Amino acid sequence: MNTNNSTERLAQARALFPGVTSQIYLETSARGLLPKVALEAAMHFYEAAVRGDAKETGEAYLAAERVREKFARLIGAAPDEVTYTRNVSEGLNMIVASLPWQAGDNAIVCRDIEHPNGVYSLYNMRDRHGIEVRMVDATPDLAMPVDEIAKRIDSRTRLVMMSSVTFATGARTELARMGKICRERKVTLLVDGAQSVGALDLDVHATQVDALAVGASKYLCGPYGLGFLFVRRELAETLRPAYLGRFSINLGNAHEGVQGSEKYQLMPGAQRFDLGSANYPASNAIDASLDILQSVGIPVIENHVTALAGHMDAGLRELGIPLISGSVARHRAHIVVAGWKNPPAEGAALIADLSRHFAERQMRVSERLGRLRFSFHLYNTSDEVDAVLAAVAEWPKLLELATLRA
Ligand SMILES: Cc1ncc(COP(=O)(O)O)c(C=O)c1O
Structure with a gap:
């Protein structure tokens, strides 16, 4: 991998992870994908x-x-x-x-x-x-x-x-x-x-x-x-x-x-x-x-994953999904968490339903503490974020979640 182009280096790295081919993998905060060479x-x-x-x-x-x-x-x-x-x-x-x-x-x-x-x-x-x-x-x-x-x-x-x-x-x-x-x-x-x-x-x-x-x-x-x-x-x-x-x-x-x-x-x-x-x-x-x-470089990975999280954060907010991450700029990073600090009674059931909706579409996110966690690494792409946002937009219970007050 001896190109200086960050986008190309990221794409070359992604190709080394077979786990990205048949699913959208946003679960690195639980466990990362192993590259085949490992x-x-x-x-x-x-x-x-x-x-x-x-x-x-x-x-x-x-x-x-x-x-x-x-x-x-x-x-x-x-x-x-x-x-x-x-x-x-x-x-x-x-x-x-x-x-x-x-x-x-x-x-x-x-x-x-x-x-x-x-x-x-x-x-x-x-x-x-x-x-x-x-x-x-x-x-x-x-x-x-x-x-x-x-x-x-x-x-x-x-x-x-x-x-x-x-x-x-x-x-x-x-x-x-x-x-x-x-x-x-x-x-x-x-x-x-x-x-x-x-x-x-x-x-x-x-x-x-x-x-x-x-x-x-x-x-x-x-x-x-x-x-x-x-x-x-x-x-x-x-x-x-x-x-x-x-x-x-x-x-x-x-x-x-x-x-x-x-x-x-x-x-x-x-x-x-x-x-x-x-x-x-x-x-x-x-x-x-x-x-x-190292071949991609951690600063490049950091820019990439924080940009993907920013994209996901903005898209979910636009759809009305409640987020507990991202409200203070200096605390933003590469993980987006949907849900509430103190979930309303119906909240956990809706989050679980959204989680199932993702699973049916081979989109892997983690359900933690009654919330949904989307985590990004070097092998994720902006197209994947768009696909997840499109899946949220077509989720039948979107309005119910977007109008639920904590
Ligand atoms: C912040 C943090 N610390 C520790 C752990 C547990 O790590 P280990 O099983 O390697 O001890 C986790 C696992 O999810 C974690 O997220």
């Missing part, structure tokens, strides 16, 4: 395993290290600031569980729109170490409340946890503003990047994010069971991981099987969170997926 790359490892050639010290190990570098580049980090995880939840827990909590410390989170997986990791620290979990309310347009969080930070606040884009309403977080406040107040900022990394541009250092957990299966277009955790080097080196394994320890040139000294040294940076063998078939797969994202 399947082939995973199969390459499994085929080697069938022959007995899948050595964890060979090709697969080198590929996994290459992937670490590629992911680091994607978010503006250094390779030794990235470790592998199984999913977002594990990445969040790895940070939360390795902070030196003392009873009476607190962590701040916006329960209304934060994913429950992250919130449970904080409840666990409350129940194990006696910390306070401070809940703040979302902004009126259901985005992360940066100012409110800033007001709740005090001398015992150790952590702020938040999503870069919330799964509930698609609102984008003002991360750079939150990052600056947290750094000034010496509070760790832990970000759940599940709904943005791969679609929206992020430089973790420029934004002053301390740690970022991402899963491969949504906007990175990779398989389940693989994720990444970025930990800023200076922070990582103050942390003691909850688990240690041979890859967490700096063995120098010694073979991993040699029993090291009791006075072991942790690996530098985030690599102290590495434990044992990686998920090599999955890292082979994501290697191929990351190449596709």
Whole structure:
């Protein structure tokens, strides 16, 4: 893919995703499409395993290290600031569980729109170490409340946890503003990047994010069971991981099987969170997926997906569909959510009917919390948005929904 034309690069990338051919796929916020080349790359490892050639010290190990570098580049980090995880939840827990909590410390989170997986990791620290979990309310347009969080930070606040884009309403977080406040107040900022990394541009250092957990299966277009955790080097080196394994320890040139000294040294940076063998078939797969994202370029993808969401937002508003996303410009991103904050009684049934109407037309959207979520990635097109809007226009219950008041 060596053309400079963004439209052409997007079209070439789309051709690598067989999942777009027989349907309109607007469900990346639930799970992304896997490109065929990623399947082939995973199969390459499994085929080697069938022959007995899948050595964890060979090709697969080198590929996994290459992937670490590629992911680091994607978010503006250094390779030794990235470790592998199984999913977002594990990445969040790895940070939360390795902070030196003392009873009476607190962590701040916006329960209304934060994913429950992250919130449970904080409840666990409350129940194990006696910390306070401070809940703040979302902004009126259901985005992360940066100012409110800033007001709740005090001398015992150790952590702020938040999503870069919330799964509930698609609102984008003002991360750079939150990052600056947290750094000034010496509070760790832990970000759940599940709904943005791969679609929206992020430089973790420029934004002053301390740690970022991402899963491969949504906007990175990779398989389940693989994720990444970025930990800023200076922070990582103050942390003691909850688990240690041979890859967490700096063995120098010694073979991993040699029993090291009791006075072991942790690996530098985030690599102290590495434990044992990686998920090599999955890292082979994501290697191929990351190449596709990089060949288009994240800034190009961001422009594309936010334009598609803008198109969908305007079209749905014109048809009278109630939206809870998009009312505040700085919170708009690549996800459009139809429905209400507090749905009227008949609302949920109408949303479910619209969802069925889409399913009958091979249009894939996600129903979440009684709302419909349309999410865009590099493989979607403006023609697809027009087709979905045309389907809404011919939906028999359109008038009923458009005139329903929350
Ligand atoms: C914002 C957010 N965080 C976390 C998760 C859960 O991720 P995982 O299953 O990888 O832990 C999701 C999944 O939908 C999500 O949307």
